[in-house]
Amino acid sequence: MEFYTQKGYQLRNQQPITGAMEDYLEMICRQAKNEGYVRINFLAGLLNVRPSSASKMVYHLRDLELVEFEKYGLIRPTEEGARLGSYLLYxxxxxxxxxxxxxxxxxxxxxxxxxxxxxxxxxxxxxxxxxxxxxxxxxxxxxxxxx
The missing domain is CATH 1.10.60 (Diphtheria Toxin Repressor; domain 2)
Incomplete structure (x- = not known):
């Protein structure tokens, strides 16, 4: 049996989405279940982060094709984002x-x-x-x- 640091396990498993990304996607999907979408300022408030930080993370999620988002627009999970988000909520x-x-x-x-x-x-x-x-x-x- 080989032991690793937490970072070592993450690198070893090469997960494409980080824990922080999961937190954002989970909250986007939780809100989308109720409203169908979420806005950056509201998302930032829910996660107690600055809107600029939320925007950066949402752009990363968009690059991974997990959400649809345009600057100052509504954030919605894609089909793949909704599937993953459903598991994260579960x-x-x-x-x-x-x-x-x-x-x-x-x-x-x-x-x-x-x-x-x-x-x-x-x-x-x-x-x-x-x-x-x-x-x-x-x-x-x-x-x-x-x-």
Whole structure:
């Protein structure tokens, strides 16, 4: 077995989309589900970044053909962007549900945001099955957050 740094694993797996790009695409798709589109200033506000930073990232996503965007225009996911975004939203929801059940806490957003980029699809699907089992059996966290 060979060990790597986090950056080493990323380079080894050569993922075309970074964790930051995933965050943006996830938020674009979340908003597009409701409104059909999102604007740069609104996206920047949702992610607590400057509009100029959001614009740069959206241009990267456009270059990868994951979103459609023209300067000062509406941002919409492409078909491929919507497909990937749908998985990103699913992954986020599964992890959020699992951590809430595991820790007995109503909110686990920060932990989900920190972990979600490093979990394989196989692990997400297994965590979903585990969360289903936890709910069916009435699992209660042995130690609740803040106790």
């Amino acid at each position: 992954r986020h929801d599964v992890l959020h549900r699992f951590f809430r059940l595991l820790n007995g806490a109503p909110e686990e957003l920060e932990q989900v945001e920190q972990v979600e980029h490093f979990v394989s699809e196989e692990t997400v699907r297994n965590l979903e099955r585990l969360a289903d089992w936890m709910e069916r059996t009435g699992y209660e966290a042995p130690v609740r957050k803040g106790e």
